[in-house]
Amino acid sequence: MRRWEGRTNEPLFWALFGGGGMLAVVTMPVLVVAAGLLVPFGVFGEPAEVHARVAGFVTHPLGGLAVCVALGLVLWHCCHRTWHALRDLGLHPPEVVRAGIYGVALLTPAITYALCLAA
Amino acid sequence: MSGEVLGTITLRVQRYRPDVDEAPHLVDYAVPWGQDTSVLDALTWIKDHLDPTLAFRWSCRMAICGSCGFVLNGTPRLGCEHFVRDYAPGPLVVEPLANLAVERDLVVDLEPFLASLERVRPWLAPDPDDPPGETGNRQTPEQLLAYHDYAMCIDCLLCYAACPQVALAPDFLGPAAITAAVRYDKDSRDHGNGDRLPALDREDGLWACTFVGACSTACPKGVDPAAAIQQAKAATAAAWAAEFLLPRRGGRS
Numbered sequence: 548m549r550r551w552e553g554r555t556n557e558p559l560f561w562a563l564f565g566g567g568g569m570l571a572v573v574t575m576p577v578l579v580v581a582a583g584l585l586v587p588f589g590v591f592g593e594p595a596e597v598h599a600r601v602a603g604f605v606t607h608p609l610g611g612l613a614v615c616v617a618l619g620l621v622l623w624h625c626c627h628r629t630w631h632a633l634r635d636l637g638l639h640p641p642e643v644v645r646a647g648i649y650g651v652a653l654l655t656p657a658i659t660y661a662l663c664l665a666a
Numbered sequence: 667m668s669g670e671v672l673g674t675i676t677l678r679v680q681r682y683r684p685d686v687d688e689a690p691h692l693v694d695y696a697v698p699w700g701q702d703t704s705v706l707d708a709l710t711w712i713k714d715h716l717d718p719t720l721a722f723r724w725s726c727r728m729a730i731c732g733s734c735g736f737v738l739n740g741t742p743r744l745g746c747e748h749f750v751r752d753y754a755p756g757p758l759v760v761e762p763l764a765n766l767a768v769e770r771d772l773v774v775d776l777e778p779f780l781a782s783l784e785r786v787r788p789w790l791a792p793d794p795d796d797p798p799g800e801t802g803n804r805q806t807p808e809q810l811l812a813y814h815d816y817a818m819c820i821d822c823l824l825c826y827a828a829c830p831q832v833a834l835a836p837d838f839l840g841p842a843a844i845t846a847a848v849r850y851d852k853d854s855r856d857h858g859n860g861d862r863l864p865a866l867d868r869e870d871g872l873w874a875c876t877f878v879g880a881c882s883t884a885c886p887k888g889v890d891p892a893a894a895i896q897q898a899k900a901a902t903a904a905a906w907a908a909e910f911l912l913p914r915r916g917g918r919s
Contacts, residue, residue, distance in 0.1 A: 550864075551867075551868070553871070554867055555873065557873040558903040558905075558906035559907075562907070565900070634834070635834070
């Protein structure tokens, strides 16, 4: 992969960051309106029934995987921005901090999914 | 001073003569101004009437050459394009472009930028398998539009003075150089994308940019370098992915 000096894995890291940001921008307003207003006011039917249907989706192994990947991307976005914000503030944290920050982004959805499967 | 004098403004100009001065310092000059006195005119008036040793770059006086970039009251601007009347009664602080080494007074060292510009190979690379030949390189208006705005850059370096990442990472390629790369990458006549990639896809290439957008705010020609860099990031990520999936692709290194 590395064909020239100074090349980094930033293309991959940035692409995940961009994907997470785009996903958040596109889905968050819809989710807020749907989960915060439309479902409670019964637009999609009895809220308890809607809850049961959604619960059926997210507790299915594939549904849970989709949710974990989606939220994992958004978390990756936050972590990537946090790492760059540290550098913007003039801090030069050691590599272990970088590994920790991106580790949170990787491990949180992975562990969450494992717990979902175990539950 | 042509035309009616409407007032006098204090220009607080940063002076630095390396052979005389210990450090850069501000010097006040009282300059008469009229309706049509640009900041560049005011500096020229100082040089003609008060201190002939004041050094600054200028040429066209009409925002084409990109020579007279200064920091005016903290904002990077072209001296020819802004009028003293908008800063009256003053004082108007005139400093050299930030984030660049000062050679003398308001003159900054352009060599690092020119080296960055050269690294991105800002020229048309013809298709080696299909050279232009007798008919030359033809292009439709739509193909021209793909890069037209990015070709408006005049290399005035206001974006370098505005960019906080240039301040943090002095080796960062910077907004204008990356925009020059994108301008040629997007040109239908060009086939040099692969050769520009090593300059862009590196830590001090385009990845030092965190999309602050100060470059696009500062740009006097509406170039929008921030958008160019974002497009370059997306293209670079796509090239990276293509190379990862098809390692034999794009073998030129």
